[in-house]
Amino acid sequence: MRYVIPISGKDSLATAIIQNKIEPDLPYEYLFNDTGFELPETYNWLKCVNNQLGFNLITVGESLEDIIWLEGILPSPKTRFCTRKSKIIPMENFLIGGEVTIYLGLRYDEKGRKGYIPPKKSKITPRYPLIENEIILNDIYKIVPENLLPPSFFWPELFERVKEKLKPFNIDLKESDLSHKEKSILFSWRSRPNCYNCFYMSYYEWIGLSEFHPLLFLKAVDMENTTGASNYTINQGIDLVSILKYREHYLNNRANKVCKIYLQMKQQTKFLLSDQDMILDYNCGPFCGK
Numbered sequence: 001m002r003y004v005i006p007i008s009g010k011d012s013l014a015t016a017i018i019q020n021k022i023e024p025d026l027p028y029e030y031l032f033n034d035t036g037f038e039l040p041e042t043y044n045w046l047k048c049v050n051n052q053l054g055f056n057l058i059t060v061g062e063s064l065e066d067i068i069w070l071e072g073i074l075p076s077p078k079t080r081f082c083t084r085k086s087k088i089i090p091m092e093n094f095l096i097g098g099e100v101t102i103y104l105g106l107r108y109d110e111k112g113r114k115g116y117i118p119p120k121k122s123k124i125t126p127r128y129p130l131i132e133n134e135i136i137l138n139d140i141y142k143i144v145p146e147n148l149l150p151p152s153f154f155w156p157e158l159f160e161r162v163k164e165k166l167k168p169f170n171i172d173l174k175e176s177d178l179s180h181k182e183k184s185i186l187f188s189w190r191s192r193p194n195c196y197n198c199f200y201m202s203y204y205e206w207i208g209l210s211e212f213h214p215l216l217f218l219k220a221v222d223m224e225n226t227t228g229a230s231n232y233t234i235n236q237g238i239d240l241v242s243i244l245k246y247r248e249h250y251l252n253n254r255a256n257k258v259c260k261i262y263l264q265m266k267q268q269t270k271f272l273l274s275d276q277d278m279i280l281d282y283n284c285g286p287f288c289g290k
Helices: 010-022 040-053 064-071 082-095 137-143 156-169 180-186 203-212 214-226 240-245 247-268 273-279
Strands: 002-006 028-033 058-060 100-103 124-127
Touching: 002 010, 002 082, 010 028, 010 100, 010 137, 028 082, 058 082, 064 082, 156 247, 180 247, 203 214, 203 240, 203 247, 214 240, 240 247
Parallel strands: 002 028, 002 100, 028 058, 100 124
Antiparallel strands: none
16 A cells, blocks of 8 residues: 655645644655646745655656647646646556555545546545544644745735735734735735646736746746647636736736735634635645645
8 A cells, every 4th residue: 555645735735744643654655746837936845845854755747838739729727638637647657556545635624625536447545634634724824834834925016015005094014914824825926836827827926927937927928829729828818918018907906805805804803714715816626736
C-alpha cells in the first residue's frame, strides 16, 4: 500500500500535517502536480515547505504549454483538459500498480464539492482527512504555521485604495494590523497560487499579473494570439490586452468589494467563512492551489 499526499496550497498542506499526527508511522509520499505554469512565488513556497518539513516532494506532471500546442486550443470551462492532462493523468501513471490511498485537501465546509474520482480499474482510494475531522477554513490557519502558508500576493496599491475608502468610516487601516489570512484573502492580486494563466482568473488578477510578472503576462498574450481558433481568448468576450485598458475600473471594483467585506468583518468582530466565499472569485479543483 502506498500513501500519497499531493501538496498544492494551504488546505493540502494542512491535510499533510493532520494526517502525520493521526497516523504518524505511515510511509507517506508527497507530490507536487506541476504544469510548468506555476508562479515563481509558488515554487519558492514549495521549496520552503520541503526544506522545513522534510517532505522530499516528488514533482509529477506534464508541460501544460506542450499540451496546449498539441490540443491546438486554450483550456476553458468547456474544454477543461488542463488539469486532467497536465496533472491528474501523469499522477495516475505514477501511481499505477498496487493499492494507493491518496489524501486530498477538501475541507469540512466544502464537503458538498465533487472530489477526485479514480479510474474504475485502478486501486486508488481517495480520502479527505479535513472532512473526516470536521476541519473548516478558520481551522486551517491554526494548523498551518504562518511561515508555511502560501504566499499572500499582497498588492500595496489595492491596500492603499481600500485604506482611503475606509477613512470616512473612521477606520485607519494599517498593513501591520493585517494577518496573513486577511492579506491573502482580501488584499492579494491572486485568489490562489495556481497556474499564472488560468481561465478562471478574474480581470483584476490579470492586471496584477501584468504588473507583478509582466513577462508571464506577455507570454499569456502571445499564447492567446497564436493558439487555437480565431478570436478564441482566455476570457471569452475580451482579450488580455484589452483588459488592461480598463485597469482603473476593475481595480476600483475590487477595492469596493474588499471595503465592503472589511466593514462587515469589523461589525461582526471576526472573519467568517462566508467572507471568503464572497471575496474569492474562483475555485478550481483539489489539485490546483488547494
